[in-house]
Amino acid sequence: MAEFFRGLRGALEDKPLPYVWVPEWHESGHGLHLHFAVNTFVRHRLIEDVWGRGFVSIKRITGQRHGAPKVEGARIAARYLSKYVAKTFDSEDLGGRHRYEVAQGFQPRAVRFTATSDDEALERSIDLMGGALPARFWSSAETEDWQGPPARWVQWT
Template sequence: MRADLGVFFRRLRTALGGEPFPYVWVPEWHPGGHGLHAHFAVGKFVRQSLIRDAWGHGFVSIKLLSDLPVGSGRLEEARKAAGYLSKYVGKSFTDERVRHLKRYDVAEGFQPERVQVWGDSVDEVIGGASRMLGGLAPSQQWFSSEQEGWQGPPALWVQW
């Protein structure tokens, strides 16, 4: 699947004029477990016919991420796309088939910047990250301490 997606994104880039563009993709197992499909997001509108032609492997479905407040900018749009894709990343945490594999990938040259946030407590760290993200409160949180039988090191996951 990774190789097919590499070919797909090269074809799509060519169809869009050849300039590199940011994208992120997430794999998901079909509900019956018989194969994978991918969800992806790009930072601009792309016609379904271009996506279908670049993919060339079958079914293609697209949707415009909507329900954003009037005047929303690129940051709000990116958060909406990240929220959409993160639900598929989250599904894989309990799936033994992909438990130790990378759960997403991004366009070459567009990898996210690593940012460290320090604090003396979880609340301080989440508060610091929230301030860095414009003061938004997290929309979702997951704590290993709340998971019965958690076997790994202490962990948390937060989504804005």
């Protein structure tokens, strides 16, 4: 994937190219494909040429209001990709692969806080998300053979 995005950035005149990609197992369970988003329109043919490894399907993520701040479009793209990140919690192991990856230099800012309970952590998270309730919550306690320390994951749509 790093090679693909270097090639794509090169084809776009080496301008900084923020992106995020998420792998997903094919429905058959054989092989991975990926979903990705960038902050600019890229022609289908250019993606095919740079990818050079088979089938390419693209779609423009819609829903942003005309004249809305760019962050609105980013949130729409994040909602779209979060569906695929969420699926990896319910599917087979990704074999050490990342659940998602972002372009170097464009990693999201970490927001750290401490809490003394799951409920307090969830309450603080809801406050940080502007009071919106999460659409999905996952806990390692739900996974019978979980081997690591307790983990939680919350998704907002």
